[in-house]
Amino acid sequence: MKTVFKIVLLGAGNVATHLGNALFQKGHDICQVYSRTEASASVLARTLQASPVADIAHLQTGADIYLCCLKDAVLHDVLSQVKDFGNALWLHTSGSLPLSVFEPFTQRCGVFYPLQTFSKQREISFEHIPFCLEAKHEEDLQIMKDLAASLSDDVREMTSAQRQNLHVAAVFACNFTNSLYVMAQEILAYDKIDFSILQPLIEETAAKVRHAEPARVQTGPAVRMDRNVMDKHIAWLEARGEQEKAALYENMSLLIYEKSQQENKHNP
Amino acid sequence: MKTVFKIVLLGAGNVATHLGNALFQKGHDICQVYSRTEASASVLARTLQASPVADIAHLQTGADIYLCCLKDAVLHDVLSQVKDFGNALWLHTSGSLPLSVFEPFTQRCGVFYPLQTFSKQREISFEHIPFCLEAKHEEDLQIMKDLAASLSDDVREMTSAQRQNLHVAAVFACNFTNSLYVMAQEILAYDKIDFSILQPLIEETAAKVRHAEPARVQTGPAVRMDRNVMDKHIAWLEARGEQEKAALYENMSLLIYEKSQQENKHNP
Numbered sequence: 001m002k003t004v005f006k007i008v009l010l011g012a013g014n015v016a017t018h019l020g021n022a023l024f025q026k027g028h029d030i031c032q033v034y035s036r037t038e039a040s041a042s043v044l045a046r047t048l049q050a051s052p053v054a055d056i057a058h059l060q061t062g063a064d065i066y067l068c069c070l071k072d073a074v075l076h077d078v079l080s081q082v083k084d085f086g087n088a089l090w091l092h093t094s095g096s097l098p099l100s101v102f103e104p105f106t107q108r109c110g111v112f113y114p115l116q117t118f119s120k121q122r123e124i125s126f127e128h129i130p131f132c133l134e135a136k137h138e139e140d141l142q143i144m145k146d147l148a149a150s151l152s153d154d155v156r157e158m159t160s161a162q163r164q165n166l167h168v169a170a171v172f173a174c175n176f177t178n179s180l181y182v183m184a185q186e187i188l189a190y191d192k193i194d195f196s197i198l199q200p201l202i203e204e205t206a207a208k209v210r211h212a213e214p215a216r217v218q219t220g221p222a223v224r225m226d227r228n229v230m231d232k233h234i235a236w237l238e239a240r241g242e243q244e245k246a247a248l249y250e251n252m253s254l255l256i257y258e259k260s261q262q263e264n265k266h267n268p
Numbered sequence: 269m270k271t272v273f274k275i276v277l278l279g280a281g282n283v284a285t286h287l288g289n290a291l292f293q294k295g296h297d298i299c300q301v302y303s304r305t306e307a308s309a310s311v312l313a314r315t316l317q318a319s320p321v322a323d324i325a326h327l328q329t330g331a332d333i334y335l336c337c338l339k340d341a342v343l344h345d346v347l348s349q350v351k352d353f354g355n356a357l358w359l360h361t362s363g364s365l366p367l368s369v370f371e372p373f374t375q376r377c378g379v380f381y382p383l384q385t386f387s388k389q390r391e392i393s394f395e396h397i398p399f400c401l402e403a404k405h406e407e408d409l410q411i412m413k414d415l416a417a418s419l420s421d422d423v424r425e426m427t428s429a430q431r432q433n434l435h436v437a438a439v440f441a442c443n444f445t446n447s448l449y450v451m452a453q454e455i456l457a458y459d460k461i462d463f464s465i466l467q468p469l470i471e472e473t474a475a476k477v478r479h480a481e482p483a484r485v486q487t488g489p490a491v492r493m494d495r496n497v498m499d500k501h502i503a504w505l506e507a508r509g510e511q512e513k514a515a516l517y518e519n520m521s522l523l524i525y526e527k528s529q530q531e532n533k534h535n536p
Contacts, residue, residue, distance in 0.1 A: 014487075072497060096489075096497045115469055119485040122476060130465050156465075165459045168501045172513075173452040173466045174473045175488030176520045177445045182482040182527055184441040191433045197398050197424075198441045199478055201383055205442045206474035208390060210467055214450040217387040219282075220443030221364075229340060229364045233436045244523060245440075251519075252444045255512060259450055 003146050008032045008060065009050070010078060011069035012040035014118035015093055019069060022126045024048045026150045032060050034078075056081040061088075065147070067112065068092040079105045089140050095167030098160035099134050110135035110144050113163055114152075117174050126151040132158040132166065183245055190240060215263050222253035223260045271414050276300045276328065277318070278346060279337035280308035282386035283361055287337060290394045292316045294418045300328050302346075324349040329356075333415070335380065336360040347373045357408050363435030366428035367402050378403035378412050381431055382420075385442050394419040400426040400434065451513055458508060483531050490521035491528045 005028050009020050012035035024030050030048040034056065035041035041052035053059060059066075061084050068075055072094050079090075085106035092101065093112050102109035111134040118124060131148035133155065135141035141157070148155040158166070181202065185195040208217050221229040230253055237246040273296050277288050280303035292298050298316040302324065303309035309320035321327060327334075329352055336343055340362050347358075353374040360369065361380050370377035379402040386392060399416035401423065403409035409425070416423040426434070449470065453463040476485050489497035498521055505514040 071492075072494065096500060115465065117469060117473055117476070117485075117487045119476060119480065119487065122480065122485070124472070128468050130468065154468075162459045162461060164500070164504060165455060166461060166465065168504055169452040169455040169461075169466060170469060171488055171490075171501060171517070172448045172455065174469050175486070175490060175524065176448050176516075177470070177473050178477070178482055178486050179490075179520055179524045179527070180440045180444050180448070181477050182486065183523075184437040185482055187433060187437040187440065191430045193430060193434060193437075195477070195482070197383065197434065198437060200396050200398065200422075201385060201438060201442050202445070202474045202477065203471075204392070205385055205445050206470045208385070208387060209446070209449050209463070209470065212387065212390065214446055214453055214463070217385075217390070218443070218446050218450065219385045219387065220439055222439075222443060222447075224339075226340065232364060232432070233439060236432060236436055248444075248519065248523075249439070251516070252447055255451075255516075256443065256447045259447070 002027070002150065003143075004028055005064045005143075005147060006031055006062075007065045007067055008034070008063045009044075009048070009067050009069065010034045012037070012044045013069065013071070014120060015114075016069035017044055017120075018118045018124050018126075019067070019093065019114065020044060020048050022124075022151050023147075028147075028150070031063055034059060057083065061086045063088055065143075066090045072097050076101060089143060091144065095163060095170065098164075099136060100160070102136075107136055108140055110140050111160070111163065112144055112148065113158075115166065115170060117178075128152065128154055130154045130156060132156050132163055134158055134160060134163065183248075187237075187242075187245070215259055218256060218260060218263075220256070222256035225253075225257045270295070270418065271411075272296055273332045273411075273415060274299055274330075275333045275335055276302070276331045277312075277316070277335050277337065278302045280305070280312045281337065281339070282388060283382075284337035285312055285388075286386045286392050286394075287335070287361065287382065288312060288316050290392075290419050291415075296415075296418070299331055302327060325351065329354045331356055333411075334358045340365050344369060357411060359412065363431060363438065366432075367404060368428070370404075375404060376408055378408050379428070379431065380412055380416065381426075383434065383438060385446075396420065396422055398422040398424055400424050400431055402426055402428060402431065451516075455505075455510075455513070483527055486524060486528060486531075488524070490524035493521075493525045 007030050009030055030050045032053055033041050033045040033050045034053045038054040041054050045052035066088055090106050090109045091112040099111050113132040115130045129152050131152050133144045234246045234249055275298050277298055298318040300321055301309050301313040301318045302321045306322040309322050313320035334356055358374050358377045359380040363381055367379050381400040383398045397420050399420050401412045502514045502517055
């Protein structure tokens with residue numbers, strides 16, 4: 001048995017695009033796409049065989065679910081313009097906004113947070129993406145579980161507080177990690193070495209923590225406080241005017257060394 | 269045609285173990301394994317059907333290749349104890365030591381650097397690992413290329429200066445990245461959220477840069493300098509006494525934002 005939902009999609013950015021496409025491909029009926037930029041609404045609506053709308057006043061009523069994939073700063077503003085919430089279920093997909101943002105407006109509400117990094121021009125499979133759900137009402141939670149389960153095999157309940165925690169952790173594991181890739185590419189550029197040389201290392205580093213505690217598989221000069229190598233690396237960066245990277249190198253190395261000392265104490 | 273080399277392996281750590289196993293599996297003859305810890309030499313030698321040796325004075329002569337997988341700080345000391353370098357080819361596997369470490373001792377020498385992170389209890393496929401080679405003599409470079417090609421399809425020549433650069437970049441892309449995974453796990457522990465929830469995100473973050481410039485796929489609150497979310501995250505960390513992570517959060521976010529401003533200027 002499969003439930004097909006009638007969905008109004010609010011937003012036309014990366015999350016709206018990827019999530020909208022996935023829902024559409026699973027047979028859900030995306031009836032309308034809202035974006036305050038008319039062109040963005042049109043482009044996405046065309047793909048999803050939906051109607052575009054650029055004015056909240058023209059939002060249709062009677063859908064099952066209103067799925068808000070909007071920037072945190074915009075959601076409250078958009079909600080305050082909605083005239084009729086009807087009896088529909090309203091969801092947002094934000095990692096950092098609590099469920100309670102909906103409370104001044106409607107009681108049938110929930111959070112539908114897919115934990116993934118979405119970029120334009122990159123296909124994403126939702127199959128194993130964790131969906132973190134929170135609902136005001138138990139009956140709505142069941143609807144959200146059905147919706148999430150139509151996309152992914154990893155559906156979890158999570159409170160707003162847990163999701164806030166998860167979002168902070170995700171910034172470290174994803175956003176900051178990507179910025180280290182950016183820095184590595186900038187470093188390699190000094191000798192015209194192509195970034196692709198790092199790809200097997202990057203993917204192995206990521207794959208390794210699937211089965212091992214990250215702290216147990218930490219490698220590199222900082223684990224053993226190899227000052228000789230570390231100082232050479234820092235001097236290399238400083239000689240190229242890369243003061244910020246040199247400072248970050250020192251800082252991260254100390255954090256790694258401290259942690260490895262703790263690890264050795266607990267797991268000698 | 270395939271050349272089988274007679275190899276003496278110096279070292280019994282992670283690199284020696286993984287590289288020794290791979291060479292053994294490809295049919296090369298590992299005749300001796302040296303480690304100053306006799307037990308370590310014995311364990312690895314048994315796996316590789318080699319003789320263990322814990323005293324440099326008992327190193328056998330007449331092998332084709334002496335492969336030094338030793339800590340940087342130890343290599344010079346070990347070399348200074350070797351009595352007879354014979355006419356063999358001596359190689360080291362270090363990212364940060366120059367070729368010239370061999371020069372006081374022998375002229376037939378080279379660097380055989382596999383760019384990967386090696387941990388105990390984790391099988392590694394060498395198939396696509398970049399091998400970065402440097403040799404004193406052209407004839408030896410050909411031998412090293414044959415040896416590397418027996419393990420991997422990615423064999424490159426690289427000067428000591430380029431390899432030094434690469435090693436710095438690898439510390440950022442691998443060692444520092446893993447330490448971000450460690451921090452993410454520590455953060456999740458506050459709400460008893462299992463680290464495995466991040467695995468799809470971590471692997472997607474790594475896979476994404478295979479086909480895209482890292483700077484073009486940067487996501488998260490810092491790209492758009494979303495101070496509202498950033499301040500919530502920093503306050504969250506500070507409220508838990510995580511001052512170091514809070515400071516790192518601020519610092520990394522600024523680096524990400526600066527970079528994204530540059531990107532927008534060049535690729536509006």
